[in-house]
Amino acid sequence: MSASPETGLLLEHLFRHQAGRMVAHFTRLFGPSNLDLAEETVQEAMLRALQTWPYQGVPENAAAWLFRVGHNAAIDAVRRKQLLGEKTEAMVAELSRSAIVLPGDPDVEEQLRDDELRMIFMCCHPEISRDASVALSLKTVGGFGVREIARAFLADDTAIAQRLVRAKRLIRTQRLTLEMPQGPELKRRLDSVLDVIYFMFNEGYAAHEGADLIRQDLCLEALRLGHLVAASSIAEPRVHALVALMALQAARLAARVDQAGDLVLLESQDRSRWDPQLTAVGFHHFNQSMSGDEVSEFHVQAAIAATHARAANSQDTDWSVILNLYDQLLSLNPSPVVALNRAVAVSKVYGAAQGLAAIEPLESESKLRDYYLFLAVRGHLLMELGRLPEAAVALRAAIECPCSEPERRFLKRKLDSCQTEPQDQ
């Protein structure tokens, strides 16, 4: 994390990150059914900062200030609202006690990490739908605003707000707790947590208007949550595999778009723009994921990302290793999208004709018929084989499918080159 370029006073995303851990902290104190109160308390602390700091300056330990003012706001709110009934005074005493401890102290930090971890595990309770889990995780532990979540998901503000209201109602009516599940239930919950983090990452990673930083923030938040789970005592090898996968992919974020905001495919990316620190983090977790016998989908996907990351340039890419990994992935998850990716690897190893043969059986898949990538891959392989009129048909159909603007521009350029290239090439 670096300080803000504007003043150099505050760490980048300090408020967002503090909001996340403060909400988790106050939710532990108030109980999950008072999640709204926890959120209001945190908002109050931040509002006070907003009303004071511009005139008095930023305090030396900004995080501690927010924490302390949050406790005072909490004491006021608990007294005023009387939500906790006869427990009010006990809560006030607890709040006064915990107001003295400061973030930065190792024990306090550990408690806060534990609070955040329990919060994610509650947000990913199977009673809550995945979409709602993602939104709720971002809003609570992530410290994102409703509008930011809506923008990241290209959704409507009210839709997101309603999703959050419903999820919180569920927490109350189902009496969800911050208790960590035990035994086989823990494994299931961990899977759903990883699923939510993975989904969050992919949403952010999907190529959309390049410069929209909120989507990058989504990727980095997923990575942060992944780290949080990976650093906890319940981490299993597949958690490290997921973190490895995300870090290796996130390392390529900056290289994926050029100056004009156009998409740059993996093979044409300037690899010197890959983030070496994230790549190193990726390999570190990839190594940690190797302990034990478990081979999850995350393991195989991380191995594919690692194979790409190891190649100094695209010509050095070991496609036969990648093809093997896709075979393995397909046996773990026989989905048409995996098969499509595998076909690309086939074409790299055995040529475009074999690649085309590998996607032939996928044509009957209803899931892929209107999937722009299926048609784009088909168009690309036909182009390589010099079957330009057929390639143009596929690319034109791909452009008609739902996809982002940079992707559409990319496909149009491809279609143009396909229509201008001489037939005999």
Next chain:
Amino acid sequence: MPRYMLLLHSDPANWRNLSPEEMQKAIEKYTAWVKKSVDSQRLTEDAGKVIRRQGGQTRATDGPYSETKEILGGYYTIEAANYDEAVKLALSHPHLDYGGTIEVRQVWAM
């Protein structure tokens, strides 16, 4: 040089819709503006009292000062060659981007 006060009024409801990230951005913008020029002072947190004398009786009522929900959030004292210069400086303040208003008043040196 003449001194001027910039009084920053705002409707607190405007701030409630900001996310933590946006609040931080706002603080950074305000701080960056202050760094450029000013000696700043902040008012206490409540909306203050308004003192009036009606029918021979003096009454202090709670703010806000007018019919609006706006409160005076803080003020800066600046030096400027003239009113136009002071207004020009005030116009560059991010407060205006957040829906606030700025009152510019000259302060007479004693």
